Each structure stands twice: as C-alpha cells, then as structure tokens.
Amino acid sequence: MGYPVRKVSTNSANVQNIDRIYALSKRNVILRYKNSFAGFLWGFFKPLLYLLIFTVIFKQRSGIDNYVLYATSGLIFWFFFSNSTSQSVSSIIGSAGLLKALNIPSYFFPLSEVLGELFNLLLTLIVFLIIMHWGGLVYDLRLLLIVPCVAMFAIFVYGLNLLLCSMNVFFRDIGIIWGTIQPALFFLTPIAIPETDIPTEYRTIIVNNPIYFFIRLGRGIFYNPEPPSSQLWISCAIIALSMFLVGQFVFNRLKNQFISAI
C-alpha cells in the first residue's frame, strides 16, 4: 500500500516534528490554567494543600519520622501521574479539529500532554525542594537520580496514556471510569500512610501496584537513608518499558480509525 510521498528530507522533517510537539506542549501548559487567577501556581498549590491536610490527619498516628518528607515525595509523583493521565485520556477526542485538518501524527497529542505535565513537575519540584529542605532533606548529588527516575516514570505514564486515549475514542466509558478509578489507585498507593498500615491481606495488591514502584523509587531518592536498590531500578525500567509497548501496540492498532470516530 502506498502512502502520500512528501518532498521533505528526513532531517528537516524531524526538526519540524520537534517544533510541532513543542507547540502542542506549550498549548497544553497555557490551556491548563487559562482563566484561573493563580495560573500555573495551582501546579504546586494542589500538592501543597494535600500535604497540609495529610500532615494534620496522619502525622501523629502514622508514626513516620520526617512525615513531611515522606508524604511530599509521594505526592509530587502522584500528581504528575494523576494530572497527565486525566488530561491525556481525552487528548485525541479533544484534538478532532487539528487531526481532521492536518496530516499530523496522532501520538503527538498524548505525548505533548506528558511533556506539558513534565514542565509543571519541574516547577513543582523547584518549590518542593525548598519545602523538603525545611522538612529535613539534605542537598547532595543523590538528588540527581531524580532525572532517570522521572524519565522512567514519564515513559510509563506515556504508555498508559497511549492506551487510555486511543481506547477512549471508541469506548467513551474509559474517560468516565478513569476519573472514578483514580481515588482508588491513590489509596492503594501508600502515599500518606506507611505500607505497614495496610492490612496484610491487601498488601499483595499494594506491593504489585506499578505506580507504587515509582513512588518507592522517588522515596529512595528523597526520603530513605539508603538510595534505591538496583533491583528496584530494574523493576521500574521493566514496568515502564512493558507499559510503553502495550500502549504503543493498542494505539497503533486503533489509530487509523480515529478520524471517523472523533
């Protein structure tokens, strides 16, 4: 089967694609807090508010040393996950106008959602690094591990987004269900409470919850005295890669039919 052939050299086409992804990510960052008074400040107001609530409710009874640091290290990653998946789930449906007018690869849309949210994560991290310092975080070279950690988490989230946004085109239930599942996932991921507080019969679910692997990785960087084990790094890499491959597979199977369904 032949496809339209265009007279652009691959090199300039790649440069152009980077510009296009950048333009879409920028749009997402602008759109997210458009018409809100505090603007992008909401990016860290939200986790900050959660941190305050959790500190009030759980600090005493959790028995965790350095509770602020413990909760923060989980919350930052949780919000990255939650924001970018809930934005991405409708990214294909919401881009009908562009997708119908322009020959533009459809994966740009979920990808730019993740990139836009990574930018927000960067801003949030800067503020929270200060809060965490006050909570007892020591600035040292170990903090640089945050880069590969976030990169792997972003690949995982992108893979999940590919799956969610492509299925949502055909089964709009996905978008509705996803909003409902998120609170459950939140409580199945020990973010505010220690792992040991979960009843033993449910602990297998927690231990195998893929999101919790990444939260543990982040905790290993910000909170635990010991850096994350190489075993944990490998597990996270495998989870991220598998999620990416599954998402990619489903997305590619469905993408040719997007135009007729959006």
Add this chain to the structure above:
Amino acid sequence: MSKDTIIKVEDVSVSFWQNNVGVYSLKDLIVKRKNPFKNKRILNDINVEIFRGQSMGIVGRNGSGKSTLLRTIAGIIKPETGTITVNGTFAPILAIGAGLELELTGYENISMLLALYGTSNAATKQEAIDKISEFSELKSEVLRMPVKQYSSGMVARLAFSISLANDSDILIIDEVLAVGDQGFQAKCMEKIYEIKHKGKTILFVSHFPDDVMKICDTAILLENGYVTHAGPSRDICDNYKQLF
C-alpha cells in the same frame, strides 16, 4: 506517473468502523465476543489524476464522501486499499474553524498553528503573522481575544488567513466560503484566483456549482462513495444539479 502529475489516486477504497447496532453491553463484547464495530465502505475504487496547476472541484450530496476523499488525499486518512502518490506539499485543509483552539487568543492560535504547519523560523513567522492579520482584517485587539468570543465569520477569516499564509503546492478547500460576509467572500475568491494563477493546485469542495465553475477547470461528482462523473466542471455541475 507523467511529469506534471501532482496527485495520483489509484483504486483507493476507504472504510470506517461503524458501531454495530445491537452490540452495546460489555457483556456481549467479552462473553459473546461480538465485534462492536463493522466496516463500512465510504469510498470505493476511486481513481483520480490531478496535474500541477489544475483546479479540481468535488461535488456531491451530503455524506457522499467528499471530505473523506480530501482527507485521504491529504494523508490524514489511510486508505484501506489502493495507492496515492503525491508530488508536492499540502496546506492544511481549509474547513470551518479548522484546528483553532477556542480558549486561546487569535495570536496564540496563529503561533501554534504556524508551528504545526511547519513555519518555525522566527523571521518567516513574524512575516506570516503580519500577512495573516493584514489579510484577515482582524484588529490586533481582536487577535488578543480568545477565539471563543469571535463571530463565526471572524473565525472563518482567521482560519482562512492562517491556511493561506503557508506557501505550499496544493490547497484544499472544504466548503469554507459559506460563512464570512460578502466582502470577505469576494476577497477569498480573488485570493483563490491569485493562487491559481501562480500555478498552484487547488482541490475545491462546494455546494455552489457557480463557485465550482468559476474556480475549477475539471470536477468529479461523488455519489455514495463512487465517482460517477468526471470531466469539465461545467458538465459535472449540470450532472450535479440533475440530482435534485
């Protein structure tokens, strides 16, 4: 492919998935393993050849597959079978409000769409923005407003101007001239003539035979996904009028 052929569509068929009526519950989907979708043919064995500098009109009733054909030629929809060979670059399809983000301002939209269309160089970008604001006749205070506050005619002006700012070989127009006031419509027609005289290729979908005859040398008539007539635009428009 002869030397001046710019678009060649050979035996192209396009199908869409359509909801299979009766399969609604997840139970049917999982337990009975019914396919929730069935394939529906939208275009059947389309053969079209367009030469460089030619303007071709596409006419047909609602739902005959005009927009689908345009999108397939532009590479937005992948054909099920057949081959499409294109020897040039496309401007984005001109359709009402195409690609404009309602929450963003006019300027933000221009900047985003130019990048998406492939104009990223800062100097050419500024030049393009000037051209767009001039052609659309929208004042800079209007362009600073979110597009959701525009009237439909203003949206059409902006979309049309942005699409034209792109210097590509093939222009695709999908029924966009219906909105916009008479002054702007006349201006658009003039602009389309100008583009035509520059030797650009134009694909033009319209429900107004007069416009098709004015702009296009040749035309095709689509009926239920088949090309039933092809030839000089005057003859095809007569065929089209006989449908009603």
